[in-house]
Amino acid sequence: MGYGAQWDGFAAMERDVRAMVADPRWPLTPTQSRADAISRRALATQDGVCWLFGAYARWYRLDPDGQWHLSAPPASLPVRASTRPVTVPIPYWVVPTGPDFSVDRGSTQGFVGPDVPNEVTERVRDLIITHRGLRREDFPLTGGPFRQVFAAEVASTVAAVWGTVMWCAYAPAFDGNEVMLSMFGEFLARPLPGDEFVRWLPPVGLADLVELYAERCRSGFPDAGLRLAALMARTAKALRADARFRPRASALIAMIEQVLNQPWLDHTALQSGAVAHSWLLRCPPNLAPAALSEVSPGDHFRHVFYDLVEALAYTADSGADPRAVAASLLAADVASVTTDAVTYLYPWMDDGIRQAMYVTLAEPGHPLRGCWPVDGRLPEGLTPPDRSTAAAFLGAAYATGLAWCELAGATPPPTGFPVSAAVGQCLVHNRDDLPPEPTTTPRKRVTETTSDWLYST
Known part of the structure; x- marks a missing residue:
């Protein structure tokens, strides 16, 4: 050789x-x-x-x-x-x-710039239209994070579709004009976090999604619970056509279909409160990495940071080291939220990344500080060469931010992390869409909530 x-x-x-x-x-x-x-x-x-x-x-x-x-x-x-x-x-x-x-890695792109394909959004819209009118008495939202997101009159069927979309997304950062978000506008209790361009959405945990199904089963309505589980599977099948949803959507389908075919599988888990764990045990080995965040936040952080380094591969053309650049950008986000997070992050990093992050945080004059966004924009040398590269950078950066916050017990900033927000600026003039009139499902509104939150500054 x-x-x-x-x-x-x-x-x-x-x-x-x-x-x-x-x-x-x-x-x-x-x-x-x-x-x-x-x-x-x-x-x-x-x-x-x-x-x-x-x-x-x-x-x-x-x-x-x-x-x-x-x-x-x-x-x-x-x-x-x-x-x-x-x-x-x-x-x-x-x-x-x-x-x-x-393992199917899918795509790290955010839903900013490249929109969700129309055939996907229309299939999801059909599911909402079909299930939005079911009685809230049969499908109540009794608590948890979905109760805080949706208006009081909304049935858990709508929350099941929303939760599936959020759980399956690689990184839930969406264009403010994205049709996928617009169709939920009338159901929301309050505006979603973000600015006039990007909605920086918090992740949905599998336990929160599973609880919609488990609550109905525990309350003596297993048929309603199975209907919610089937709705999640149908939503995941619609989402699977988009590579940004595909790995997690495939994993969720595999976990749910066994319950639909054998409804008694969760009987013991329902009694012990370990339904989400039971679902994860049924995830096939080749799909299990898609649900890694549910079982090991540290390993999940490692994998999405790996994605971030790969998304920054274009910086090597100018002589930069993508590994060091990624460490510097991680430091920028950590410094904006809490530097206490490094205590939780360092054990999950190799020595080279750990040292690069340390010197960036400790030495204001260090050259790696030159990678940090300035006035909300990336330095010229880090500007992605095209829209697809920028979208992959944005998705990986946001996924990394959410992952280290989960690992360190920190709260993600509602206006986005400095790095992913700066990458978003690269996509402002490179959207698939033009700002349309507010789009909602073509049925009578269930509340007075409008879609204005999508377009307010």
Whole structure:
């Protein structure tokens, strides 16, 4: 194997590992044999750092203390060309199992700039029209976060559609004129957080979504509960056509369909209050990463930060290191909310990212501070080259912000994090849509709430 100017150790080793794991015999190979095969395919860069392409088809970095961290690889061509294969001992959890390599990553794009396709929004609209008129006595909103979002007269069927949309979204940042949001306008109790352009929406937890179904079952109305679960599945099937919803939508469908086919499955879980846990146990291995935030906020943070580094790959064209840029931008968001969060974040970072974030926060004059937004806008050198790149950057940045807030117990800012808000400015003049008249479902309003919240400043 030659090491010339064209050699890219990371690309070559990734191809090798992918081909090996794709072999039908891989899942049947003894665990130790698989670990030995992967351990012989590590890479060392010139600075002595070891890298490994492993579980979930992603890269891992070995810290000086012997800990492996999920970490996006270097983008610099000279660094990638100067690698050499090495053999290192590895822990079992970085060894690919087989199904984990078929994970669908979907798209990290936010719903700003590229709108949700019309065929998706119309299918969701049909579900709202069909289920909005059901009696609130049969489908009440008895509490939880949805009760705070929707007006008093709204049935839980509408909340089930909304909750499914929010749970399935990679990052729930939406264009203020997005049809997907407009159709819910008449049902809301108050304006959604954001500004005149972007709605920065909080994530919906699986437990909150499942509780709509579980409450009906516990109250002695299992048929109503199953109808809500079926509505969630139908909504997820409509959303699955958009790559930004697809991974989580597929996971949700897989969890729900087993209940619809065997309604007794949750009987014990309903009594113990562990219905969401029961659903997660039924999620297939190849779809489980889509629900990672529900079981490990720390690992979820690692994965979305990995997405952010990948979304910043374009910065390597100007000589920047996307890993360091991502660390600096994370520091900008953390500094705007609470620097206390670093206590919770540092253990989930590799040494290189941790050091880059530390110096950015600690030294106001450090060059990495030059990546921070100024007056609500990105520095010129970080401006994405096109709309799709900007949308991917925005989605990954917002997902990372929500993830570290969840991990640190912080509250996301209602006007958006500084970085994702600045990226949004790059998309103001690059929308799919033109600001239309307020759009609502073509039925009698159930409250006096209007869609004006979508267009107010």
